[in-house]
Amino acid sequence: MKTIFVVDDSDTNLSMVETALEDQYNVITIPSAQKMFLFLKKLTPDLILLDIEMPEMNGIEALQKLKSSEEYRNIPVIFLTGRKDIDIEVSGFRIGAVDFITKPFSEVILKNRVKTRLGIDQIIRERTAQLYKLKDGVISVLAEIVEYRDISVKGHVDRTTEYMKILINAMKERGVYADELQKWDIDTIVSSARLHDIGKIVVSDEILNKNARLNSDEYEIVKCHALEGERIIGKIAERTKEEEFLNNAKIFAGCHHERWDGTGYLRGLKGTEIPLQGRIMAIIDVYDALVSKRPHRNAYTDEEAVEIIMQKIGKKYDPKIAEVFYEVKDHFKAVRKNAS
Ligand SMILES: [Fe+2]
Incomplete structure (x- = not known):
């Protein structure tokens, strides 16, 4: 009633x-x-x-x-x-x-x-719920299109979604970047992160599935996926006029390969110039890449992956976020184990 x-x-x-x-x-x-x-x-x-x-x-x-x-x-x-x-x-x-x-x-x-x-x-209410479902479905399919083509990253989007929930909640609990996190709608953020590699759609199958290390020209092409991702999401935003979700998706796509010391791409941003979304995704993305088998190498163990990340604190990764990541590394491992 x-x-x-x-x-x-x-x-x-x-x-x-x-x-x-x-x-x-x-x-x-x-x-x-x-x-x-x-x-x-x-x-x-x-x-x-x-x-x-x-x-x-x-x-x-x-x-x-x-x-x-x-x-x-x-x-x-x-x-x-x-x-x-x-x-x-x-x-x-x-x-x-x-x-x-x-x-x-x-x-x-x-x-x-x-x-x-x-x-x-x-x-x-019913229509809004339907639209949300439709949006989630479309996002998942868009993100999966990249996964279908790049066989080495199968399951990457689902796993990074889980890692992100763990890391953001742990940051919240510890009050790390509390002011910024307070303004976030976590469901929107986590869902928008699913499109971070959408720009890979423009990278050829040959490069995506190359059975060896990429040469420098090929690597340059792969790097374009950050800019392409921004461009694709920007186009959707132009047509739909939706802001919160797509702005976040665009930030994830454009900033997830930036590095704390300014040596990353797309723009070579440094420290907290890199949006928080990008600093969080940088750790999650690389963790998942390291514990996954690639055509040219075997998967690292969870412990090795954590070690590799911790060695790059303050160089590639935000020290405060990396510290929280270290504290919840066992939860990351559990997600990886469940998925494999
Ligand atoms: Fe990427």
């Missing part, structure tokens, strides 16, 4: 709304906006019916407070207003109310407005 908060300083109004809606919804009546915020700490409603004229905190102020909160801003709010006032309605819509119901209201109008609103929200 869907939950509706009704917030009004008039007991008569509260009981009228409750009577009208209680057979279909879980109605919670609340006598003031301040109390509504206390209830919100315990329960998130599907809809709030909010009176405008209330002492202390009025409905407009309460809505502004809701909209400024990450947690509550998506809860739909319908205003209950005592008189038809166009100016109030306009400003209410501007700050994010979804509808107005004028008091005294008819039970039929109230029931229908509430039903319509909740129906719309349900459709939006």
Whole structure:
């Protein structure tokens, strides 16, 4: 049963709304906006019916407070207003109310407005979930296209996704780069990292699957995958206007071969000039490469791979992140073992 908060300083109004809606919804009546915020700490409603004229905190102020909160801003709010006032309605819509119901209201109008609103929200939620699924599917297939062609990296994308979750969570727990991590939506970051090698799509099969070490010309061609990755993701962004996910994907693609001492590519960025995404991916990417068999060499053991990475702290890798990596190396090993 869907939950509706009704917030009004008039007991008569509260009981009228409750009577009208209680057979279909879980109605919670609340006598003031301040109390509504206390209830919100315990329960998130599907809809709030909010009176405008209330002492202390009025409905407009309460809505502004809701909209400024990450947690509550998506809860739909319908205003209950005592008189038809166009100016109030306009400003209410501007700050994010979804509808107005004028008091005294008819039970039929109230029931229908509430039903319509909740129906719309349900459709939006279902569509959004479908779009997310579609997006994840398309990303996975795009990333796998590279894996189909480059047989030596089979499973690389899935493993790096797991490594990334481990490393980012461990960094969070230890407060490493806490300010930056706090701003990240971890699911978006982890998912966008899956496209880091998408630019390899332009590298020929011959080079990708060469059964020997690459010569310097071939290596130069492989290096282009960072720029190509940025370009491909940039094109998707131009067409879709999506920002958060694709911006991150672009950063991963363009920066995962940068090195802490400035000797990497694409741009030779140094230290914290390299975006955090790139500094994290650099360690994960190389760990997975080292523990994987390549056409020209055998796989290193997990211990050897860790050793090789630790020798390059401060040269190739960010010392703070590498330290966390060292602490969770057994979890990396477990992922690798499960995958093989
Ligand atoms: Fe790469």
